[in-house]
Amino acid sequence: MNWATRAGVHIDRAACAWLIRRFIDPAAQFTFVADLAEVPVGATAFDIRGAELSHHGPDCSFETILRRYDLTDPVLWRIAQIVHEADLDDQRYDAPEAPGFDVALRGLSMICADERVLDLTAPLFDGLYEYHRRALLLGRDPA
Amino acid sequence: MSERPVPSWPGDGPGSWVLLCYRVPREPSAPRIAVWRKLKRLGVAQLGDGLAGLPADARTREQLEWIAEEVVEAGGSAGVWLARPASAAQERELAAAMAAARAAEYQTVTAQAAAARQGSEQARAAALRRLRAELRRITRRDYFPPPAREHARAAVEALARAGQGDDAGAVPAARRRP
Numbered sequence: 001m002n003w004a005t006r007a008g009v010h011i012d013r014a015a016c017a018w019l020i021r022r023f024i025d026p027a028a029q030f031t032f033v034a035d036l037a038e039v040p041v042g043a044t045a046f047d048i049r050g051a052e053l054s055h056h057g058p059d060c061s062f063e064t065i066l067r068r069y070d071l072t073d074p075v076l077w078r079i080a081q082i083v084h085e086a087d088l089d090d091q092r093y094d095a096p097e098a099p100g101f102d103v104a105l106r107g108l109s110m111i112c113a114d115e116r117v118l119d120l121t122a123p124l125f126d127g128l129y130e131y132h133r134r135a136l137l138l139g140r141d142p143a
Numbered sequence: 144m145s146e147r148p149v150p151s152w153p154g155d156g157p158g159s160w161v162l163l164c165y166r167v168p169r170e171p172s173a174p175r176i177a178v179w180r181k182l183k184r185l186g187v188a189q190l191g192d193g194l195a196g197l198p199a200d201a202r203t204r205e206q207l208e209w210i211a212e213e214v215v216e217a218g219g220s221a222g223v224w225l226a227r228p229a230s231a232a233q234e235r236e237l238a239a240a241m242a243a244a245r246a247a248e249y250q251t252v253t254a255q256a257a258a259a260r261q262g263s264e265q266a267r268a269a270a271l272r273r274l275r276a277e278l279r280r281i282t283r284r285d286y287f288p289p290p291a292r293e294h295a296r297a298a299v300e301a302l303a304r305a306g307q308g309d310d311a312g313a314v315p316a317a318r319r320r321p
Contacts, residue, residue, distance in 0.1 A: 006205075054212070056212075
């Protein structure tokens, strides 16, 4: 399936792309566009103004995708808090990791093309998922 | 540091602004207040009734686009524009007003950091955490950093050193503007 998002990937789009590949569409192909009007026919747009899979009310796109695809995994919702705070910084959640992720993603997008940012951040989100999965099972920070 | 009223141009450079024109229904008030809070957090220049602006860059443009979307979802109307002021003087005035608004916020942090130095070790630690976060939030919406920013940073770092036995904490307090 084809997916399209805005060029100049930051935390929300990188996290959404990871979420889509891992939990929705393992064969996902991503296109990067400047505007909703440039989204190729048949592609599903996300994190672009006017797209269904985008910010809605207080939610960032990652949270919207979790809701639309009925992903209720509490680990994903914990990651959603980090993505939300890194993207919007509105103190809705307590996510001390957020400023670090924000800077890391901003820096990466300065030196890498969008496709490469997705390649580099996928293992990071895999690790974040595993960390919070263990934290949830243990009820404390894993060693 | 530079004492120019407008230190350096952020974003896409001088003359490049992103504007949000918006109209939110008066009732219900919750979405209207949510939009107002978001604009305040972004540190926008309120150019008029229902017209807010920021120096244009990828991030400011994106943030205003999300707010525009929220306004439309709340039953209002909104548009995002890229614009240039007709005169440099008008732009300088705008930047100076934004810098002054941030300076007032930094001065509050400076005063609170100074006051917190009198507290117990526990109270100082709590105040330090809170003020560092507050400083980070202000810095994020500070597009034309005023000198008050360095004073606030110094006051917060002095709070971090307070009670460590040295008198370093007194130095930034002395540098504070009257």
